Amino acid sequence: MDPLFNTSAVPNWTASPNDTDNDKEYGNQFVQPVWRIVLWAIAYSCIVIVSTVGNVTVIWIIMAHKRMRTVTNYFLLNLAFAEASMSTFNTVINFVYAVHNEWYFGLVYCRFQNFFPIAAVFASIYSMSAIALDRYMAIIHPLQQRMSSTETKVVVAVIWALALLLAFPQYYYSNTEKIGGRILCYIDWPEYKVCNVEKMYQVSVAILLYFLPLLVMGCAYLVVGLTLWASEIPGDSSDRYREQLIAKRKVVKMMIVVVCTFAVCWLPYHTYFLLNQFFPDMSQKPFMQQFYLAIMWLAMSSTMYNPIIYCCLNDRFRAGFKQAFHCCPCVPEGSYEGLELKSTRYLQTQTSVYKTSRMETTISTVVHAGDDADPTKIKNKGRLGPGGAVVSARPHGSSLDLTSNGSSSQSVSKTVSETSSFYSSYNTQE
Known part of the structure; x- marks a missing residue:
């Protein structure tokens, strides 16, 4: 029929x-x-x-x-x-x-x-x-x-x-x-x-x-x-x-x-x-x-x-x-x-996204904490360095160093931009 x-x-x-x-x-x-x-x-x-x-x-x-x-x-x-x-x-x-x-x-x-x-x-x-x-x-x-x-x-x-x-x-x-x-x-x-x-x-x-x-x-x-x-x-x-x-x-x-x-x-x-x-x-x-x-x-x-x-x-x-x-x-x-689309390049990109995300979270937390902190509390929690600058007593001071370095900040931004671009284009290939 x-x-x-x-x-x-x-x-x-x-x-x-x-x-x-x-x-x-x-x-x-x-x-x-x-x-x-x-x-x-x-x-x-x-x-x-x-x-x-x-x-x-x-x-x-x-x-x-x-x-x-x-x-x-x-x-x-x-x-x-x-x-x-x-x-x-x-x-x-x-x-x-x-x-x-x-x-x-x-x-x-x-x-x-x-x-x-x-x-x-x-x-x-x-x-x-x-x-x-x-x-x-x-x-x-x-x-x-x-x-x-x-x-x-x-x-x-x-x-x-x-x-x-x-x-x-x-x-x-x-x-x-x-x-x-x-x-x-x-x-x-x-x-x-x-x-x-x-x-x-x-x-x-x-x-x-x-x-x-x-x-x-x-x-x-x-x-x-x-x-x-x-x-x-x-x-x-x-x-x-x-x-x-x-x-x-x-x-x-x-x-x-x-x-x-x-x-x-x-x-x-x-x-x-x-x-x-x-x-x-x-x-x-x-x-x-x-x-x-x-x-x-x-x-x-x-x-x-x-x-x-x-x-x-x-x-x-x-x-x-x-x-x-x-x-x-x-x-x-x-x-x-x-x-699962997990090629070597994909895994490297995912690792980069994860690391960059963690770095940005740490930077954001430290910067906001520094902006909102009371000056008297900073004196109590820190010490005065050369020139009267307040130096944090926290063990992870390297996070602040990253934000103070313009080239490092630009590098992170570039990495995030490239990674997002690649991930977006990768998903549209199918």
């Missing part, structure tokens, strides 16, 4: 209620030999296993490690959830219905089967679109404030609300009916003389789920790619600048591969259903069953490629996959620090 569109668009083995006489006369003309069903079952089982395991692992990597919870990764989390759900709840049912040409799962699941895949695909493609726009803002307009964690979650909630709204008509008009000894799950679209509701809906869904988001992502990544790759890294640039630029290139490259994979997998599927709206006779050919199973497999397989892409093109996700599957003998042992 078609997970996105009206089942009347599926080749003739899922007849509409008006085909009762033909169904009785010819029966199920699309019965396949057992060996072919077995091969298709293996192919579809691979999608379910790889997609479910891979996307669940991606969800664990992001949720279980605090430093992986960046803006980009929140959208990847939403993408992984949508793909894992669709492969788990819809792929097998689609295959069973397409092969046996009979609906075994009742009216409730018929409505869910027609409803949820549209919502899941909408959430997937618009999560990728949000990542593209976020990358565009971070690279083309780096001085503008990026989305916070709360704002990212609000965007994800809005995406799902729009997805459910778009999919609702297929839920509302879904129905089951027994025809010629077989139960069919189909969408009973209303008929109006003014317009063809089904055709308008299918074209709108194809534009919103495929062509429009791909156009937006294509434009965004084109501008970002020209910005990142148009010029070479200057020879006298700092190591930090080189690391930031290389990291940004890697993230953008990974997302471009994800988008291109999605576009290739879903292009035959959307093309077939758009053509079927204008040339309905094309679905009546006997070979269309095999063609439909092939393009449906390709479309559903898009749910299993993304975890593989993350593992191959992102060091942190690769470390997470190694950690998740470290019990497998074929998986080499990886560095868990890579997943």
